[in-house]
Amino acid sequence: MPSKLIGVDVGGTTVKFAIFNVHGDIQDQWSFPTDPLDNGNRVVPDIINSIKHRVQLYDMKLSDFYGVGLDFPGTVTDHGRAVVGAYHLNWETPHAVKQPLEEALGIPVILENDANAAALGENWKGAGNNSANMLMITLGTGIGSGIIAGGKLLTGYLGSAGEIGHICVDPNGFKCSCGNMGCLEEYASATGIVRVAHAKAEEYEGNSKLKAMLDQGEEVSSKTVVDLARDKDYLAEQSLTQSCTYLGTALSYVGNTLNPETMIIGGGVSAAGQFLLNLIEKPLREHLFPTMKTSTQLKLAELGNTAGLIGAASLVLSTIDDSALTTTERIAKQMVL
Numbered sequence: 001m002p003s004k005l006i007g008v009d010v011g012g013t014t015v016k017f018a019i020f021n022v023h024g025d026i027q028d029q030w031s032f033p034t035d036p037l038d039n040g041n042r043v044v045p046d047i048i049n050s051i052k053h054r055v056q057l058y059d060m061k062l063s064d065f066y067g068v069g070l071d072f073p074g075t076v077t078d079h080g081r082a083v084v085g086a087y088h089l090n091w092e093t094p095h096a097v098k099q100p101l102e103e104a105l106g107i108p109v110i111l112e113n114d115a116n117a118a119a120l121g122e123n124w125k126g127a128g129n130n131s132a133n134m135l136m137i138t139l140g141t142g143i144g145s146g147i148i149a150g151g152k153l154l155t156g157y158l159g160s161a162g163e164i165g166h167i168c169v170d171p172n173g174f175k176c177s178c179g180n181m182g183c184l185e186e187y188a189s190a191t192g193i194v195r196v197a198h199a200k201a202e203e204y205e206g207n208s209k210l211k212a213m214l215d216q217g218e219e220v221s222s223k224t225v226v227d228l229a230r231d232k233d234y235l236a237e238q239s240l241t242q243s244c245t246y247l248g249t250a251l252s253y254v255g256n257t258l259n260p261e262t263m264i265i266g267g268g269v270s271a272a273g274q275f276l277l278n279l280i281e282k283p284l285r286e287h288l289f290p291t292m293k294t295s296t297q298l299k300l301a302e303l304g305n306t307a308g309l310i311g312a313a314s315l316v317l318s319t320i321d322d323s324a325l326t327t328t329e330r331i332a333k334q335m336v337l
């Protein structure tokens, strides 16, 4: 009888694996570097081999598992069978994943986008507290987001729902990688925060360590901007406030549309902690509809980079028929969407 779940987080640099019990506790974890060579055709066989090897190594059987949930840095398409637009894997066109994995492993396989999986993971075991209405925004190189509304992951017509990073915050602003102008991602992602700092530095003549660093061509990261803002460097404060004002305002648009209970900020930039939340919170509360001003919670993510893995595994649990589960397993299943 199966009793465990496998979660796989397929990233641009690393493929991470974990074995879970039905309560979402990690029992084993491993990873290997992503190999995008050969048009990304090595990724799926590498995942199959790694799972088989690990299962064998610990004297387990594939039939001990309910299934495998995988998340990808791309869009899941073809009715959950393929992934497209995963550029870090060299998967520009749709790449079949579900069928080859199910054929090789003989257990159910479920695919999801990484930002959606992270939202599911945070909701199951992290800051979301199993809310039926929540969203998570991941501030990294880009901005990813996942939205749970009315107890369901919001996917939209083409699976593109929740592109909060591409809400326009300045119609005359920076050009976005998506082709549009002034998307939030260009201002509030890790790279966006640095971009705003560069733009502000060009028109600032006063004293500032950040200005001096940028003028001298020193390497400046979003962490540099945050740390200097914390030290009350004028340009860094102005710059980070601008980024967070755009972010908080964009979140108010989503809030006013969907009325989530909780908004979770994750990703590398969220390491800035409460200092960052305070800067986002002001414009957010200012623009939220009165009934939501105080009731909407803004929180930091709690699971770090395991959120996607946990969310991917939760997808397997949510598809198991209740009749196949013990009472405790059924209770655990009720905790996932």
Ligand SMILES: [Zn+2]
Residues within 6 Å of the ligand: 165, 166, 176, 177, 178, 179, 180, 183, 185
């Ligand atoms: Zn965009």
